[in-house]
Amino acid sequence: MALEDYEFAAQYCVRCSLCKWLPIDFVRSWRYAKNCPAIARYDFHAYSGGGRVVAANSLLQGRGEITEELMEVIFRCQLCGACQTTCHLITELVDPLEIARELKFRCVEEGKEQPELAAARKELVRHGNSQGRSQSARRNWARGLAVKDANRTKVDVLFFAGCKLSFDESLWPVVRGSVELLHKAGVSVGILGREEPCCGGRFFDMGYRKELSRCAKTLLKKTKACGATTLVTPCACCYGTFKQSYPMAGHDLAGVEVLHISELLDRLIAQRKLRPRKKVPMRVTYHDPCRLGRLGEEYEPWEGEYIKKLGVVCVSEPQKPLRRGTEGVFEPPRNILRSIPGVELVEMERIKEYAWCCGAGGGVPQAYPDFAAWTACERLEEARSTGCEALITACPWCETSFKEAAGENGENGMGILDIVELLRRAL
Numbered sequence: 001m002a003l004e005d006y007e008f009a010a011q012y013c014v015r016c017s018l019c020k021w022l023p024i025d026f027v028r029s030w031r032y033a034k035n036c037p038a039i040a041r042y043d044f045h046a047y048s049g050g051g052r053v054v055a056a057n058s059l060l061q062g063r064g065e066i067t068e069e070l071m072e073v074i075f076r077c078q079l080c081g082a083c084q085t086t087c088h089l090i091t092e093l094v095d096p097l098e099i100a101r102e103l104k105f106r107c108v109e110e111g112k113e114q115p116e117l118a119a120a121r122k123e124l125v126r127h128g129n130s131q132g133r134s135q136s137a138r139r140n141w142a143r144g145l146a147v148k149d150a151n152r153t154k155v156d157v158l159f160f161a162g163c164k165l166s167f168d169e170s171l172w173p174v175v176r177g178s179v180e181l182l183h184k185a186g187v188s189v190g191i192l193g194r195e196e197p198c199c200g201g202r203f204f205d206m207g208y209r210k211e212l213s214r215c216a217k218t219l220l221k222k223t224k225a226c227g228a229t230t231l232v233t234p235c236a237c238c239y240g241t242f243k244q245s246y247p248m249a250g251h252d253l254a255g256v257e258v259l260h261i262s263e264l265l266d267r268l269i270a271q272r273k274l275r276p277r278k279k280v281p282m283r284v285t286y287h288d289p290c291r292l293g294r295l296g297e298e299y300e301p302w303e304g305e306y307i308k309k310l311g312v313v314c315v316s317e318p319q320k321p322l323r324r325g326t327e328g329v330f331e332p333p334r335n336i337l338r339s340i341p342g343v344e345l346v347e348m349e350r351i352k353e354y355a356w357c358c359g360a361g362g363g364v365p366q367a368y369p370d371f372a373a374w375t376a377c378e379r380l381e382e383a384r385s386t387g388c389e390a391l392i393t394a395c396p397w398c399e400t401s402f403k404e405a406a407g408e409n410g411e412n413g414m415g416i417l418d419i420v421e422l423l424r425r426a427l
């Protein structure tokens with residue numbers, strides 16, 4: 001796709017501003033009624049999903065060009081998808097999220113790169129991962145675990161750790177814990193170790209389309225070679241990349257079931273292969289990672305046409321799939337929490353497809369760390385308002401974003417944990 005492919009439909013943005021708010025029937029308070037971090041922080045229409053659509057229209061109609069000011073707007077967006085979820089409540093025509101992403105691609109294609117993101121891309125090219133580390137250390141997290149080498153042996157289940165969990169030692173309890181829980185349930189897994197590529201998703205969201213394709217081709221080849229029928233990952237970002245960004249960019253993991261670790265653990269608990277028996281007395285709230293939740297739903301490519309009726313009404317034929325984020329992974333993590341004796345789940349106001357972003361997407365932490373931290377702090381405050389003792393998530397990027405923001409603000413009263421770590425305490 002290209003920005004031009006969205007031109008016709010983009011003109012049907014009616015500037016209703018629904019992309020800035022939760023739907024009215026989900027609003028519980030004024031304080032937590034907004035859904036888009038960019039417009040909430042910068043309070044100017046251009047920063048909203050609809051504002052990005054207007055900017056795209058201006059560029060496409062030759063009424064404007066990519067200036068430094070416009071770049072500031074374009075890259076201050078986590079690509080969290082909240083705008084699209086609410087926009088699609090009224091129309092399937094306008095895709096503010098896809099347009100926001102295409103604007104980033106357009107900047108890069110015109111050589112107008114955001115400097116911090118350009119540096120991050122160079123590191124990916126140099127090292128093959130998003131963490132700027134030598135790939136030779138990529139297998140270290142698995143030391144001592146009985147995992148198969150999927151580069152040499154056929155495996156049914158390929159465990160994809162992802163860059164963040166592979167290299168960030170503080171997160172190793174999550175990635176090692178995931179494998180240990182699977183072993184406990186009798187599921188044997190293979191890993192690619194130092195041959196595991198970056199999924200490419202974070203670079204796709206920074207505006208680097210080609211980088212995603214390079215990573216996807218490598219992973220598809222390796223997955224096919226090891227014969228895996230299931231690809232499981234504990235990283236919500238990698239999961240969303242496999243579910244949406246790969247098919248969006250024309251890469252097909254056909255025949256391979258993609259699972260987030262929370263989906264597989266939920267299944268194993270339902271099958272009684274894992275039995276959380278130890279009491280973990282804790283009041284918790286759960287943060288839906290964008291790329292596991294609303295952006296974790298299956299991407300259905302659409303090929304059709306827009307038809308004008310009665311001169312003004314526009315419809316898509318066949319009807320475009322309505323991506324409202326409702327088919328994401330919402331219940332499996334909650335089922336796990338409910339299965340742990342002693343755990344009490346208290347929900348925040350913005351949940352599931354209307355969850356507030358953690359701040360870590362779209363290259364925002366590299367380019368605008370203050371904006372990323374502000375976004376995370378907003379969520380921490382919302383979590384604290386539930387009276388919970390711990391904020392549980394299912395993504396290493398969310399966990400890091402929250403911990404960094406909590407550290408900076410001295411909010412040490414509330415625990416921040418991955419769901420895998422919590423489940424391990426019950427077994």
Ligand code: SF4
Nearest residue numbers: 013016017019050087
């Ligand atoms: S992008 Fe959608 S929700 Fe936002 S102003 Fe336009 S039509 Fe309304």
Ligand code: SF4
Nearest residue numbers: 036077079080081083
């Ligand atoms: S993707 Fe998220 S941050 Fe970007 S405009 Fe939409 S709601 Fe706002």
